[in-house]
Amino acid sequence: MTTESVSFTVNDSERTTEVTGSETLLDTLRERMGLRGTKEGCLEGECGACTVLLDDRPIDSCIYPTAACAGRAVRTVEGVGEVDAPSLLQQAMVRCGGVQCGFCTPGFVMSLTALLEREANPDREAIQNAISGNICRCTGYTQIVEAVEAVLVESGRANTAQGATS
Amino acid sequence: MAIVVAESREQAQAAADAILLDIEEWEGITLERAAKGDARVIHPEWAKYVPTFGVDHPVSDNCACEVTAEPEGVDEAFARAAHIVEGTYSAQRQYRAYLEPKAATATYEHGRFVITTASQYPFNVRDRIAQLLAVRPSDVRVVGKTIGGGFGAKLDGWVEPLAALAAKVTGRTVSIRTSRAEDMLTCPTRDNATMTIRTALDAEGRMIGREFSCDMDNGAYSGEMPRLASLPLSIIGSVYKMHGPMRASVRLWYTNTAPTGAFRAVNGVYLYMAQEQHMDEIADLLGVDRREYRLRHLFTDGEKSRTGQVFEDASILRTAFDKLEEHAPWQEVLDGLKPNRGVGIAAGVWMTNPMPGEVTIKMYEDGTASLITAANDNGSGAVSMGLTQIVASALGMNEGDVRSSLPDTDVSGYDGGSRGGRTTAIVGTAALEASIRVRDKLLAVAAGLLEASPEDIELIDGHARVKGAPSSAVPLAAVAATATFTTGSISATSSYTSPPIPFDAGCASGALFTTMSTPTYHVHLAVVEVDEVTGHVEVVRYIVVQETGKVINPVGARGQVRGGVVQGIGYSLYESMRIGDDARLVERSLESYRLPLAVDVPEVEIIFMEHPDPLTGHGAKGLGEAPVVLTAAVISTAVRHATGKSFTAIPITPEDVLFALVDAESDS
Numbered sequence: 001m002t003t004e005s006v007s008f009t010v011n012d013s014e015r016t017t018e019v020t021g022s023e024t025l026l027d028t029l030r031e032r033m034g035l036r037g038t039k040e041g042c043l044e045g046e047c048g049a050c051t052v053l054l055d056d057r058p059i060d061s062c063i064y065p066t067a068a069c070a071g072r073a074v075r076t077v078e079g080v081g082e083v084d085a086p087s088l089l090q091q092a093m094v095r096c097g098g099v100q101c102g103f104c105t106p107g108f109v110m111s112l113t114a115l116l117e118r119e120a121n122p123d124r125e126a127i128q129n130a131i132s133g134n135i136c137r138c139t140g141y142t143q144i145v146e147a148v149e150a151v152l153v154e155s156g157r158a159n160t161a162q163g164a165t166s
Numbered sequence: 167m168a169i170v171v172a173e174s175r176e177q178a179q180a181a182a183d184a185i186l187l188d189i190e191e192w193e194g195i196t197l198e199r200a201a202k203g204d205a206r207v208i209h210p211e212w213a214k215y216v217p218t219f220g221v222d223h224p225v226s227d228n229c230a231c232e233v234t235a236e237p238e239g240v241d242e243a244f245a246r247a248a249h250i251v252e253g254t255y256s257a258q259r260q261y262r263a264y265l266e267p268k269a270a271t272a273t274y275e276h277g278r279f280v281i282t283t284a285s286q287y288p289f290n291v292r293d294r295i296a297q298l299l300a301v302r303p304s305d306v307r308v309v310g311k312t313i314g315g316g317f318g319a320k321l322d323g324w325v326e327p328l329a330a331l332a333a334k335v336t337g338r339t340v341s342i343r344t345s346r347a348e349d350m351l352t353c354p355t356r357d358n359a360t361m362t363i364r365t366a367l368d369a370e371g372r373m374i375g376r377e378f379s380c381d382m383d384n385g386a387y388s389g390e391m392p393r394l395a396s397l398p399l400s401i402i403g404s405v406y407k408m409h410g411p412m413r414a415s416v417r418l419w420y421t422n423t424a425p426t427g428a429f430r431a432v433n434g435v436y437l438y439m440a441q442e443q444h445m446d447e448i449a450d451l452l453g454v455d456r457r458e459y460r461l462r463h464l465f466t467d468g469e470k471s472r473t474g475q476v477f478e479d480a481s482i483l484r485t486a487f488d489k490l491e492e493h494a495p496w497q498e499v500l501d502g503l504k505p506n507r508g509v510g511i512a513a514g515v516w517m518t519n520p521m522p523g524e525v526t527i528k529m530y531e532d533g534t535a536s537l538i539t540a541a542n543d544n545g546s547g548a549v550s551m552g553l554t555q556i557v558a559s560a561l562g563m564n565e566g567d568v569r570s571s572l573p574d575t576d577v578s579g580y581d582g583g584s585r586g587g588r589t590t591a592i593v594g595t596a597a598l599e600a601s602i603r604v605r606d607k608l609l610a611v612a613a614g615l616l617e618a619s620p621e622d623i624e625l626i627d628g629h630a631r632v633k634g635a636p637s638s639a640v641p642l643a644a645v646a647a648t649a650t651f652t653t654g655s656i657s658a659t660s661s662y663t664s665p666p667i668p669f670d671a672g673c674a675s676g677a678l679f680t681t682m683s684t685p686t687y688h689v690h691l692a693v694v695e696v697d698e699v700t701g702h703v704e705v706v707r708y709i710v711v712q713e714t715g716k717v718i719n720p721v722g723a724r725g726q727v728r729g730g731v732v733q734g735i736g737y738s739l740y741e742s743m744r745i746g747d748d749a750r751l752v753e754r755s756l757e758s759y760r761l762p763l764a765v766d767v768p769e770v771e772i773i774f775m776e777h778p779d780p781l782t783g784h785g786a787k788g789l790g791e792a793p794v795v796l797t798a799a800v801i802s803t804a805v806r807h808a809t810g811k812s813f814t815a816i817p818i819t820p821e822d823v824l825f826a827l828v829d830a831e832s833d834s
């Protein structure tokens with residue numbers, strides 16, 4: 001099988017990898033780079049379990065060709081926080097019960113990390129829209145939304161203008 | 167069946183593509199066809215089959231289980247009825263759609279299978295592999311992994327026996343990971359069913375007789391389904407009291423479709439849907455307010471259900487209605503409805519699965535403890551949050567110092583599986599008992615170290631301390647280490663199962679169980695808005711009043727309720743594993759199988775009524791299943807209220823609503 005060499009950053013480190021023509025970013029991350037935090041739920045762009053950030057925007061890595069990442073910046077859940085030092089959002093997800101089985105969680109964390117970087121004080125609707133490409137079968141979503149609201153309060157952003165960009 | 171084993175997904179796919187299947191096509195037999203009773207017999211050898219549950223439940227031709235009740239006086243009741251109300255209700259299949267498709271890894275070495283799998287019920291998987299591969303259960307070791315959602319789908323073996331067989335044949339470690347499409351095709355779904363309820367009413371509006379029938383789809387092979395055919399009998403008639411007999415006939419049919427199976431709250435969702443729609447129809451016919459009619463028919467404490475179970479605390483249901491009334495007065499809700507909105511109200515009783523569970527608690531010499539059990543977190547946190555919390559508080563330890571391990575059938579005692587809301591209640595009781603025994607051992611050793619009597623010592627903040635003398639204390643690490651090197655390391659094992667409940671053995675024939683263990687009581691209310699242009703139904707308000715026993719972890723408890731309600735919203739309005747005319751499943755991907763999203767869900771208002779169970783440790787009762795039970799009941803009755811049209815088939819899709827509205831227009 002013919003392969004090509006692709007270079008991009010993953011969680012801020014430069015990576016160069018050989019990929020086959022149609023290889024997805026999900027396979028490259030999980031199988032070639034051993035980054036197993038990004039999950040596979042459907043392989044058809046429906047569930048959002050495989051969400052990563054590409055140049056700060058959430059994408060479904062299961063349908064995204066790695067070849068198209070050349071020169072760009074990929075971020076995965078491994079780059080968001082450490083087990084001993086989770087991000088504010090990750091802490092709030094656990095505390096508010098936004099995690100049950102946890103399989104969807106990395107995808108939600110990526111979509112919501114992007115939202116929190118993009119908007120200073122998103123309202124409930126904006127939060128719900130930001131995760132409209134992520135399926136969670138366990139939590140019923142409310143406690144995930146509450147986790148984001150808890151982060152806004154904690155980081156002093158809840159009183160800023162809603163809808164403004166940070 | 168053929169299995170392809172290869173070194174990569176691509177290789178396996180290519181090999182599978184190279185296989186040519188020559189299939190002789192037979193007529194597809196769906197539930198509708200099977201229930202007529204004259205279809206081709208799917209298993210001509212049925213009479214030779216080993217009954218699924220050891221006891222010989224009635225089976226014949228395509229009927230995989232039949233449960234009937236034939237009390238006297240039904241025909242007489244109908245003969246003297248002032249009114250008769252009859253309704254037929256149906257529900258489609260629901261796919262569990264856990265986010266992690268099924269997977270398993272197997273090895274076979276020295277005559278033993280070792281299977282690693284994210285199973286809700288490792289001992290069941292062990293026994294299934296042993297059964298299918300004709301080996302002893304002890305020849306199989308099942309090691310659990312964290313579960314990416316299950317909702318009942320990961321209770322039985324499916325990928326595991328295949329992996330085990332392949333490992334034995336190849337002599338290699340074999341992994342199976344299903345794709346989403348494979349998972350959808352092979353995962354037993356919540357069963358589809360059709361029910362008819364016919365009730366005779368006297369001039370005062372009392373229910374003096376009833377006929378009830380229920381046809382359930384078993385699919386081509388049976389797992390737990392024959393057992394579930396007993397449940398309709400308990401449910402229809404356990405919430406609202408009748409003043410007369412009920413004739414019942416429940417039939418579970420073999421069809422040549424993909425098998426069905428137990429999904430969170432099993433058939434309760436559609437049975438309550440049918441019962442509550444029927445109650446609304448009766449109340450409307452009589453011109454009585456729907457809530458009022460329900461209140462008139464509640465049981466009181468100590469009354470017997472139709473199956474002879476005494477409901478000691480039945481009046482909790484009335485209190486639940488009162489709580490709902492305080493929170494959202496019925497008349498105010500009705501008066502405040504905007505155009506195109508409707509409200510539904512429903513009540514139910516649910517149970518806690520009584521299967522046994524076992525816990526071992528082992529102290530380490532660093533003062534931490536490990537909790538060893540085959541009970542597992544199926545997303546509920548019942549083990550990693552609930553059980554560890556129970557142990558930590560009994561032993562005066564920090565929560566982080568009690569760690570639960572993953573199941574291992576070689577190490578853990580038997581456990582009845584993560585299901586039926588049983589883990590916190592049943593396994594929590596075993597955990598509490600084992601903790602008490604560990605505490606006694608710690609106190610005995612600490613007594614020697616502190617030169618005090620055990621009764622005067624308390625366990626607090628990771629220390630054993632003389633009561634009232636905080637400076638007289640030793641760390642648990644020292645206590646545990648001392649024990650290890652003197653009397654022996656400290657551990658204790660306990661198991662628990664709920665006691666059996668007396669019932670009336672003559673209430674039905676063919677029933678495999680007829681009681682609701684550790685019942686809990688529930689009232690739900692939903693307000694929906696129907697979009698006349700698109701047919702879309704939005705749930706705008708949802709209230710849950712749930713009797714819970716003692717709530718151990720409030721955040722987790724609320725999460726269970728919200729998650730359950732949202733699965734129920736999906737069930738009621740979007741989710742449908744359709745079966746085509748050819749008896750094959752239509753849905754093959756999450757693109758056409760519509761799941762609820764964050765934008766679809768209302769804020770669920772939750773009122774817990776704590777009512778500790780006298781038997782279980784800390785008084786916990788089942789909590790995680792019940793929230794889904796009444797969803798289709800309240801949503802379907804609310805849509806009926808909003809539109810003035812009955813929607814007796816679940817899910818109620820936008821097309822159904824539009825058709826009904828167009829019909830209504832052409833009528834007027």
Ligand code: FES
Nearest residue numbers: 041042047048062
């Ligand atoms: S795995 Fe990519 S969207 Fe589901």
Ligand code: FES
Nearest residue numbers: 100101136137138
């Ligand atoms: S926590 Fe299980 S799917 Fe979201």
